[in-house]
Every structure is written in structure tokens, then in C-alpha cells.
Amino acid sequence: MKTIEKLNIEINLCKGCGICVAFCPKDVLEINNGKVRIKDINSCIECGQCELRCPDYAIYLGGK
Amino acid sequence: MVSHLVEKYFRTETLPHIWCPGCGNGTVTRAIVKAIDNLGLDQDQVCIVSGIGCSSRAAGYLDFNTVHTTHGRALAFATGIKLANPKLTVIVITGDGDCAAIGGNHLIHAARRNIDITTIVFNNNIYGMTGGQYSPTTPTGDKGTTAPYGNIDANFDLCNLAVSAGATYVARSSLSNPNMIIKQVEEGIKNKGFSFIETLTTCPTYYGRKNKKGDGVEMIRYLGEKTINKIAYDKLPEEKRKDKIIIGEIFRGDRPEFTEEYQKVIESIKGEI
Numbered sequence: 001m002k003t004i005e006k007l008n009i010e011i012n013l014c015k016g017c018g019i020c021v022a023f024c025p026k027d028v029l030e031i032n033n034g035k036v037r038i039k040d041i042n043s044c045i046e047c048g049q050c051e052l053r054c055p056d057y058a059i060y061l062g063g064k
Numbered sequence: 065m066v067s068h069l070v071e072k073y074f075r076t077e078t079l080p081h082i083w084c085p086g087c088g089n090g091t092v093t094r095a096i097v098k099a100i101d102n103l104g105l106d107q108d109q110v111c112i113v114s115g116i117g118c119s120s121r122a123a124g125y126l127d128f129n130t131v132h133t134t135h136g137r138a139l140a141f142a143t144g145i146k147l148a149n150p151k152l153t154v155i156v157i158t159g160d161g162d163c164a165a166i167g168g169n170h171l172i173h174a175a176r177r178n179i180d181i182t183t184i185v186f187n188n189n190i191y192g193m194t195g196g197q198y199s200p201t202t203p204t205g206d207k208g209t210t211a212p213y214g215n216i217d218a219n220f221d222l223c224n225l226a227v228s229a230g231a232t233y234v235a236r237s238s239l240s241n242p243n244m245i246i247k248q249v250e251e252g253i254k255n256k257g258f259s260f261i262e263t264l265t266t267c268p269t270y271y272g273r274k275n276k277k278g279d280g281v282e283m284i285r286y287l288g289e290k291t292i293n294k295i296a297y298d299k300l301p302e303e304k305r306k307d308k309i310i311i312g313e314i315f316r317g318d319r320p321e322f323t324e325e326y327q328k329v330i331e332s333i334k335g336e337i
Binding site for chain 2: 008012013015016018019023054057
């Protein structure tokens with residue numbers, strides 16, 4: 001079981017554009033009530049596409 | 065909380081930024097910061113200069129020496145900053161309207177001088193901040209609020225313009241490939257001379273809506289289909305080249321750099337006056 005700490009979401013910065021959801025190669029994320037939400041953390045391969053593409057700095061890898 | 069990168073290089077108290085959902089400006093700004101981080105530059109020795117427009121708001125969010133200047137004049141301010149302190153890494157963030165219309169003259173002369181400035185143009189094909197007027201890079205036939213029946217002008221090829229004017233590093237990248245933006249900004253900063261990087265970005269609010277190109281996601285996918293790397297383009301038969309936009313490194317030259325030449329003049333006349 002992977003820990004959820006590796007993929008972080010700053011919900012206040014999310015504008016719900018859906019770019020991270022669309023470009024995630026493993027279908028880890030979803031939009032819920034206009035904001036991003038982790039749907040399936042176990043599928044995450046930590047490729048970093050979400051962090052690279054998020055225009056709002058609302059999602060990132062790494063514990064903190 | 066935000067990532068280490070954002071915490072280090074952004075004025076985090078200013079976030080969230082003003083850019084619309086699906087706008088690519090935030091992604092390009094992060095790519096610039098990532099390139100600076102990869103190069104290990106001293107944050108206090110970097111100066112970001114911007115003009116006016118959506119893209120130019122980036123300077124306000126970044127924690128470097130930053131100047132948010134007047135419309136089209138970012139390169140003029142940057143030229144002064146670089147001459148006054150040639151040790152600074154000077155980066156100009158500008159938009160297609162700011163750089164190619166209002167500041168078009170500054171662009172060609174900065175390129176002609178080959179002054180050591182890296183210019184990154186956020187090309188979203190429209191004037192976003194002022195309400196969607198067509199810009200010099202709006203493709204022919206596309207719509208804007210001031211071109212409700214389609215734009216009849218030919219759009220500028222900014223990279224060709226920069227090459228002709230004398231820039232020594234010219235590249236184009238697209239939001240469909242953010243890693244390419246990072247790489248090109250690194251190369252641009254490393255180049256001792258005028259570097260020009262055109263980044264194709266998205267404006268779903270105006271350009272997208274006016275031209276029925278969909279939301280941010282669809283516009284990024286469209287850019288991915290429309291762009292082609294220069295190496296692959298050169299191998300394509302003529303009929304398949306139509307409507308493709310070349311991305312990648314377009315040009316690299318080698319000419320004397322302006323501030324170095326200026327310093328030589330100063331050295332040569334020392335003691336004479």
C-alpha cells in the first residue's frame with residue numbers, strides 16, 4: 001500500500017482545469033466539485049506529469 | 065503547502081495567480097523557474113523583466129529581482145539593466161502582443177545588438193488581458209473580438225523575425241511539451257547573446273472560445289497535433305508540411321555580444337578622457 005503523502009494537492013490553488021487529470025498516464029486523478037481529487041493513489045507511478053503541467057502549482061510530488 | 069521549487073522561487077503570498085483555468089502561462093512560468101533551478105543560478109543575480117499583458121504578470125509572482133514595466137518596453141528596460149550590470153542574468157517575459165506589436169521595434173533592435181538577454185514570448189495568439197483583440201500572431205482567418213469575421217492579416221513568424229534581426233539562439237516550444245520549454249530556456253540562458261524563445265501557449269477564455277478550440281486540455285492536445293520537431297519536419301514530404309508548426313531549436317549563431325563590445329570601447333578610451 002502506497003502512502004498518500006507522495007502526491008500532494010494544495011486545494012486552494014486548484015482551479016479545476018483538468019489538465020492533470022487528462023495528462024495523467026495512469027488515471028490517478030479526477031475532478032470533484034470543480035477541484036482535483038486523488039482517485040487511485042496505488043496506480044501512481046510518480047512520473048510527475050501532473051506537477052510539470054499544472055498551471056496553478058496545486059499538485060506536486062514529494063513529502064513535505 | 066506548495067512544492068520546494070515554488071516555495072523557493074515564487075512569492076507564494078501572491079498565489080493563486082490571476083490566470084484563468086486552463087491558461088498555460090502558469091506552466092510556462094514554472095518551466096522558466098525550473099530551468100533557472102537546473103542551472104543553479106544565484107537567485108539574487110537574476111533579473112526578470114516583463115511588459116504588460118497576461119504573461120507579463122509573471123514577474124510579480126516570481127521571487128527574483130523583478131521589474132514590471134510599460135507596454136512593449138520590457139526589452140528597452142532590460143537593455144538598460146544589462147548595460148548597467150552586465151553580470152546579471154536578464155530574462156524578459158513578454159507576450160505576443162507586447163513583443164511583436166507594441167514592442168516590435170525593441171525586439172528587432174535587441175536582436176540586432178545581440179545583447180545577452182533571454183526573451184521568452186508567451187504566444188497565446190491573442191490579446192488576453194484587454195479582451196481578446198487579434199494580435200500579430202493570430203493566424204489568418206481566426207477570430208478575435210476585433211476580428212468577428214476572421215483576421216485578414218498574415219500572422220508573424222516570430223522565430224524567423226528574430227533570426228533575420230540577428231538573434232544568436234532562436235527556438236520554439238509548445239505547451240504540449242513542457243520539458244522542451246525547460247531545455248530551451250536553459251540553452252537560451254547559457255547562450256552569450258540574444259536568445260529568443262517562442263512558447264506556444266493557450267488562452268481558452270478568449271482565443272479558445274472565439275475560435276471554438278475547446279478548453280485548456282483540448283487546446284494543449286491541439287498544439288501537440290499541430291507542432292512537429294524540426295528534425296522530423298525536415299524529413300516530411302512537401303504535402304504533409306502544410307499547416308505544421310516547427311518546434312525545437314531553429315537557429316544558433318555566433319556574433320560579438322553587445323555589452324562585451326561596449327566594455328571594449330570603455331577599456332580602449334580609458335586615460336584618454
